[in-house]
Amino acid sequence: MHILRECAALADAGPKAARQGLAQRAGLLVPNGVVVLPSEPLPTDENLAAQLSGLQPDSFETENEWVVRSSAHAEDRAGHSAAGLFLTLTHVSTHGLRDAIAKVRQSGETELVKTALSHAIPIAVLIQRQVHAARLGVMYRNQHGALRTEERDAAAPEWTEVQVTHYLASEQNPLCVGAARLAKLLSDEFQQAHAVPLYAEYAVTPGGEVVFLQVRPAPPEPESELGDKDFVLPDERDRIFDLDLDHNPDPLSCAQQGLVDAVADAAPSTKQRVLQGYLYVAHKTGQKPLPVSGSLRDSFERTVLPSCEGMLRPLEQLLLAKDGALRETLLSDPGSLDLPLASALPVYRSIYRQYVGLLGPQIRRVRGQVDDLLRANLGEPLRLHGGLLAGIEGPQAERIKSLWALGQNAGSSALLRRVLARFGACSNCWDVLFPCDDEQPETVLAYAAHLAKQTESPERQHQAALARYHDAQQQVMARLPRVVRVALQPLLPLLRDAMLVAEQDDLLFFRAQRLVRWALLSVGARLHQAGRLAEPSLIFELPWRPWETGADPLEIASRETLSETAHFFRQNRLRFRQLVPPQRIVFGRPEWVLPDGLILSGTSISTGARLVTGTALVVPRLDDPMHTLAHVLPQISKDTILVFPTLLPSWAPAIWGAMAVVTDSGGALSHGAILARERGILAVLGTQHATRLIVTGQRLLLDGEQGKVVLSPAS
Numbered sequence: 001m002h003i004l005r006e007c008a009a010l011a012d013a014g015p016k017a018a019r020q021g022l023a024q025r026a027g028l029l030v031p032n033g034v035v036v037l038p039s040e041p042l043p044t045d046e047n048l049a050a051q052l053s054g055l056q057p058d059s060f061e062t063e064n065e066w067v068v069r070s071s072a073h074a075e076d077r078a079g080h081s082a083a084g085l086f087l088t089l090t091h092v093s094t095h096g097l098r099d100a101i102a103k104v105r106q107s108g109e110t111e112l113v114k115t116a117l118s119h120a121i122p123i124a125v126l127i128q129r130q131v132h133a134a135r136l137g138v139m140y141r142n143q144h145g146a147l148r149t150e151e152r153d154a155a156a157p158e159w160t161e162v163q164v165t166h167y168l169a170s171e172q173n174p175l176c177v178g179a180a181r182l183a184k185l186l187s188d189e190f191q192q193a194h195a196v197p198l199y200a201e202y203a204v205t206p207g208g209e210v211v212f213l214q215v216r217p218a219p220p221e222p223e224s225e226l227g228d229k230d231f232v233l234p235d236e237r238d239r240i241f242d243l244d245l246d247h248n249p250d251p252l253s254c255a256q257q258g259l260v261d262a263v264a265d266a267a268p269s270t271k272q273r274v275l276q277g278y279l280y281v282a283h284k285t286g287q288k289p290l291p292v293s294g295s296l297r298d299s300f301e302r303t304v305l306p307s308c309e310g311m312l313r314p315l316e317q318l319l320l321a322k323d324g325a326l327r328e329t330l331l332s333d334p335g336s337l338d339l340p341l342a343s344a345l346p347v348y349r350s351i352y353r354q355y356v357g358l359l360g361p362q363i364r365r366v367r368g369q370v371d372d373l374l375r376a377n378l379g380e381p382l383r384l385h386g387g388l389l390a391g392i393e394g395p396q397a398e399r400i401k402s403l404w405a406l407g408q409n410a411g412s413s414a415l416l417r418r419v420l421a422r423f424g425a426c427s428n429c430w431d432v433l434f435p436c437d438d439e440q441p442e443t444v445l446a447y448a449a450h451l452a453k454q455t456e457s458p459e460r461q462h463q464a465a466l467a468r469y470h471d472a473q474q475q476v477m478a479r480l481p482r483v484v485r486v487a488l489q490p491l492l493p494l495l496r497d498a499m500l501v502a503e504q505d506d507l508l509f510f511r512a513q514r515l516v517r518w519a520l521l522s523v524g525a526r527l528h529q530a531g532r533l534a535e536p537s538l539i540f541e542l543p544w545r546p547w548e549t550g551a552d553p554l555e556i557a558s559r560e561t562l563s564e565t566a567h568f569f570r571q572n573r574l575r576f577r578q579l580v581p582p583q584r585i586v587f588g589r590p591e592w593v594l595p596d597g598l599i600l601s602g603t604s605i606s607t608g609a610r611l612v613t614g615t616a617l618v619v620p621r622l623d624d625p626m627h628t629l630a631h632v633l634p635q636i637s638k639d640t641i642l643v644f645p646t647l648l649p650s651w652a653p654a655i656w657g658a659m660a661v662v663t664d665s666g667g668a669l670s671h672g673a674i675l676a677r678e679r680g681i682l683a684v685l686g687t688q689h690a691t692r693l694i695v696t697g698q699r700l701l702l703d704g705e706q707g708k709v710v711l712s713p714a715s
Contacts, residue, residue, distance in 0.1 A: 118714030145169025251277025258544020324421030387472025407452025606704030647672030
């Protein structure tokens with residue numbers, strides 16, 4: 001064994017221990033410790049006691065509690081953090097140290113490590129005193145010296161809300177000074193003249209001292225042609241805006257941005273902003289949900305649904321034939337449609353208001369009640385019990401069954417019309433720029449043919465998903481005291497109803513979006529006939545404002561060169577695709593979540609095997625014509641791991657036939673999670689960077705237990 005200060009010169013100590021030793025030598029507060037090298041035998045209790053007796057506890061350290069963690073050469077390297085592959089144990093008693101050292105060593109021999117790195121990894125084990133911590137934090141220091149920290153109470157669970165703080169490079173508090181010295185150590189290590197960006201973990205003691213627990217190199221923040229200032233919201237310094245990748249992972253068209261503006265005042269509890277084409281959303285905290293009489297599902301079916309149907313159907317009659325599917329003549333002559341935008345827009349606004357202003361807060365309330373109950377009694381959030389949402393019989397499950405039946409009937413034209421009558425408004429994206437399913441019936445037939453090839457029917461898969469729900473329910477109930485079971489029992493149907501209502505509302509939104517799309521498309525067709533637009537669809541690339549005036553579109557066209565304007569904004573949208581948008585805008589300042597190596601972490605949706613290996617098929621943009629669902633389906637095989645920005649309900653047919661799914665965005669309660677559970681396949685959702693780091697054809701290893709994605713595993 002070796003004391004921590006000696007580890008900087010020991011090749012086998014690993015970068016984690018070496019950097020801690022260097023930081024201690026540099027005068028930074030670091031917990032005292034020793035390192036057991038991989039070549040050394042497991043120490044006896046007597047050896048441990050003798051070695052540790054020389055480590056006198058500092059004022060910020062506990063006397064008889066320890067942290068035991070790995071320090072392997074395969075982790076904490078530049079561009080390869082390997083986070084989650086190896087083990088860390090905290091609050092280990094002196095008597096339990098020998099067993100803890102053995103467990104950490106064994107974490108280098110797990111099936112996951114052997115599969116990811118092709119062989120077992122020798123582990124140096126770092127043993128340090130546990131710190132008396134009032135708060136725990138993580139920091140990111142960028143290449144320019146600016147510092148961002150996230151702190152939580154030491155007693156709070158990892159998933160609790162954190163306090164975010166920004167510091168300028170010029171500030172001289174203990175965190176900033178310590179971070180600058182750590183950055184200098186990393187710069188010396190990598191022989192870089194400039195400061196190396198870093199991630200660090202730290203503790204703040206009850207007395208306010210900052211103790212540094214770990215440091216590793218980090219990627220630099222993106223340097224774009226636009227810069228941070230283009231993502232700043234100076235008038236919104238009291239809110240936190242999140243990038244809405246779950247619904248809009250791609251830059252919005254001008255027409256969709258106009259829709260965002262059109263509903264800006266429709267739901268006071270929610271604010272939306274579009275920055276460089278990307279949609280950001282903030283929910284006002286501290287507001288009580290609007291009252292709903294009866295259950296959420298009853299209220300939706302008795303009040304919201306009839307109201308929305310009453311607004312949608314009169315206008316849909318202008319679009320649809322007697323059988324409820326789109327009039328085929330409109331495909332060749334959209335200019336013949338007399339559907340004013342002034343009629344379609346209020347319908348869209350009303351459906352948005354009822355969901356976002358009324359139902360959305362109620363859905364969050366129901367989720368929150370179940371989440372609070374599980375946290376209080378099991379110490380676990382609802383996201384760890386996603387099986388409680390398996391087997392929900394919603395519109396998307398119905399859509400899959402309808403498409404499967406269509407495929408089984410060899411694309412019957414009568415059955416196709418029935419499918420389009422029910423689901424024709426669905427689209428690949430939440431953007432009026434993109435066509436609905438009923439505009440491309442040949443694509444719907446391709447979906448159906450793909451589903452018909454599957455060996456197991458959607459009905460049987462649904463029954464299996466329902467069985468998983470009942471198993472998950474029994475397991476949770478068995479762990480709870482009787483009084484808590486009584487409280488949870490009526491909440492579970494409400495929770496499942498809330499998710500069902502969210503799916504049903506999606507279908508209403510698609511129908512309202514279709515009305516706005518066709519209202520604009522009819523204007524575009526008339527402008528095209530007048531020679532003012534090169535093609536009708538360019539109408540979606542024009543800024544919204546001209547169409548709000550109520551003036552005749554042809555009069556506007558005579559005063560403007562609309563094709564040039566549309567092409568300019570289309571190129572802008574394509575340019576925005578190349579940006580890395582910040583994940584959040586916190587009190588007016590942008591924050592990026594950056595990739596850190598070749599292991600991605602996310603939320604696991606696992607219903608079977610823990611480890612899965614397969615070949616990636618990446619859909620980098622949902623708004624890319626070369627990556628439409630119909631284009632992707634023929635490439636899917638049993639070995640395929642689909643990689644999406646997010647898993648929208650309209651992409652559900654793709655996962656029937658794939659081995660697994662990985663997404664940038666989404667969580668345990670998202671639509672993507674529900675679809676994965678219904679299909680019964682492994683999914684790792686919300687990895688942030690999968691579509692940017694993974695390429696089609698690359699081998700992937702998925703860990704369904706820890707929610708890890710290993711890129712290019714060695715074996």
